[in-house]
Every structure is written in structure tokens, then in C-alpha cells.
Amino acid sequence: MKGTFRLLLAVFAATIVGCGGSGSGDDTSSGPRNSFPVKVAPVAAAPFACGDPGVSTQAVMQKLNAFWESSAIACACQADAYAAGCTMNAFVTAQGYGYIFYDRNFLNGLDAANRSTLPGDFFMAHEFGHNIQLALGLNPPGKFKELQADCLGGYYVGFQQKSGQVSGPEVVRTFQFACSIGDPIASPWWAPGAHGTCGERVNAVQQGLNGYFAELLPGQACPV
Numbered sequence: 169m170k171g172t173f174r175l176l177l178a179v180f181a182a183t184i185v186g187c188g189g190s191g192s193g194d195d196t197s198s199g200p201r202n203s204f205p206v207k208v209a210p211v212a213a214a215p216f217a218c219g220d221p222g223v224s225t226q227a228v229m230q231k232l233n234a235f236w237e238s239s240a241i242a243c244a245c246q247a248d249a250y251a252a253g254c255t256m257n258a259f260v261t262a263q264g265y266g267y268i269f270y271d272r273n274f275l276n277g278l279d280a281a282n283r284s285t286l287p288g289d290f291f292m293a294h295e296f297g298h299n300i301q302l303a304l305g306l307n308p309p310g311k312f313k314e315l316q317a318d319c320l321g322g323y324y325v326g327f328q329q330k331s332g333q334v335s336g337p338e339v340v341r342t343f344q345f346a347c348s349i350g351d352p353i354a355s356p357w358w359a360p361g362a363h364g365t366c367g368e369r370v371n372a373v374q375q376g377l378n379g380y381f382a383e384l385l386p387g388q389a390c391p392v
Contacts, residue, residue, distance in 0.1 A: 200330055200383050208238035208299045210266030216252065219244030222272065228289050229268075232296050235324055240299055242292065244272040258291060260298040268295040278345070286325070286338040287345035290373070293321035300386075311351070311362040315372040318346060318364070319390035322376025330381060339377070346373050 221229070221242040229242045245254035249269045253259065258270035270292070278288050297317030301307065308316055325342055328334045350366035363369065379389020 200327070200380060202327070202331070203235055203237050204386060205237040206300050206303055208233075208236060208240045208266055208296070208303050210239075210241060212263075212265075214241070214243060214267050215261060215264040216243070216249040216269055217246035218267070218269075219246045219272070221270075224288075225270075225272070225275065225292070228292050231289075232293060232324065235327060236296065236300065238296075238299075240266050240268060240296060242268045242270065245269050258295045260295050260302070262302060265302050266299065268292060268299070270295070286328070286334050286342050289328070290321050290325055290342045290345065293324045294318055296324075297321050310356075310358040311364045311368070312357070314363040315368060316390055318369050318372035319376035319379075320386060322373035323380045323386055323389050324376075325373065326377035326380025329377070343370050343373060346370050 218241065221244050225242050225244075229240065233239055243249070250271075254269055254271050256271055256274045258268060258275075260268055275288050275291060278291060294314075294317045297320030298313075300320055301313065301316065306316070307313065325334070325339060329336070329339055346369040347366035349363065350369045351363055353365050355362055355365070357364075364372065376390055379386070382389075
């Protein structure tokens with residue numbers, strides 16, 4: 169299993185390393201890039217009813233899709249998705265590749281509580297990270313799957329900060345949010361639904377953000 173996992177990580181790094189802002193594998197330009205052609209897009213009908221995401225969430229998705237050169241779709245959860253665990257949550261499934269199902273009330277409350285949309289942006293960026301994992305066939309074990317998605321979300325936040333879209337205090341709120349949804353320290357890393365402790369989640373977001381600022385490619389910044 170470990171050998172397979174290392175191979176998948178190598179594929180992840182190689183795939184994203186070959187992706188420049190122009191979509192050419194021959195792009196050797198230096199400096200932070202504004203997009204990476206992961207090409208996440210639905211390949212089938214949504215597995216749950218897809219509610220209207222609203223203007224603000226559509227704007228977040230437009231930015232995420234532009235950065236990852238994709239066309240993923242956000243779906244506000246309806247009764248069937250809530251029955252599958254959407255309450256105060258968001259999720260991506262293999263059957264729903266290219267879609268992000270999320271609790272609209274939770275997301276709106278999150279933005280209001282933080283007086284900023286950035287934690288909400290990260291909330292969606294984390295789920296977009298799961299779609300990237302599906303696109304590249306990555307399935308890290310236990311909490312490491314969630315921490316890699318945190319890192320990819322942090323990488324996108326690094327782009328937002330570097331490009332002047334968000335301020336330092338807003339980024340701090342993102343770290344606070346990541347900490348607030350961390351697991352108890354005693355939680356087993358392999359437990360179903362494990363996401364990592366406060367410290368682990370903050371470190372993963374910081375790893376991604378630092379990786380973007382260091383001009384690493386996503387696969388280099390977030391190998392696990």
C-alpha cells in the first residue's frame with residue numbers, strides 16, 4: 169500500500185508540475201502562476217438534487233474554476249443531500265465528481281461570523297481539493313486525505329493573498345477557522361471522518377500558502 173501511495177504522489181507531482189498557466193508542459197517561466205489546468209468538470213449528472221448556490225457562492229466558484237482551469241459546479245444541499253450528511257458540512261463524492269455539495273446556511277453563517285468571505289472561500293477551496301484528488305486518482309489514507317485538501321486550499325489562499333485579493337487579517341481568520349474545525353488531539357488518524365487536529369490543519373493550510381509564495385507547483389507544495 170505504501171508503494172502505491174508513493175507512486176500516486178509522484179503522479180500528482182508530475183501531472184501538476186507539467187501544468188503552467190498556459191496549459192503547456194513546456195512552460196518554464198518563473199514566478200507565481202495564476203492558473204493550473206487540472207480540468208475538473210462533471211462527467212455525469214449530479215448524484216443529489218443540486219440547489220441554487222446563490223450569487224456569492226457562484227462568484228467563489230468562478231474564482232476557483234479560473235485558478236484550476238476547471239468547470240466544477242457548487243450545489244446547495246437539498247433534502248437528499250442533507251440525509252447523506254450535508255448538515256453543517258460540505259462534501260465531494262466519486263459518484264459526484266465535478267460537484268461540490270454544501271450546506272448553504274452553514275456557509276452563510278460562517279461568512280457572517282467572520283465578517284469576511286475568506287473562511288467560506290477556503291471551505292469551498294478545501295472541497296475543490298477533493299475534486300483535484302479524484303481527478304488525479306489520489307486517495308491518501310485516513311486524515312491525510314483531508315490534510316492534503318487543506319493544503320491545496322491553502323495554496324489557493326496563497327494565490328489570493330499574493331494577488332492582493334485578501335488581506336493578512338483575513339488570512340488569519342482562515343487559520344482560525346481551520347483550527348476551529350480540527351479533531352480532538354486523541355482522535356485516531358485512521359478514524360472515519362478524521363480531518364486532523366487544530367495544529368495539523370493549520371500547518372497544512374500554511375504549507376500550501378507558503379508553497380505558493382515559494383513559487384512551488386501544487387504537487388510540490390502538497391505531496392500529502
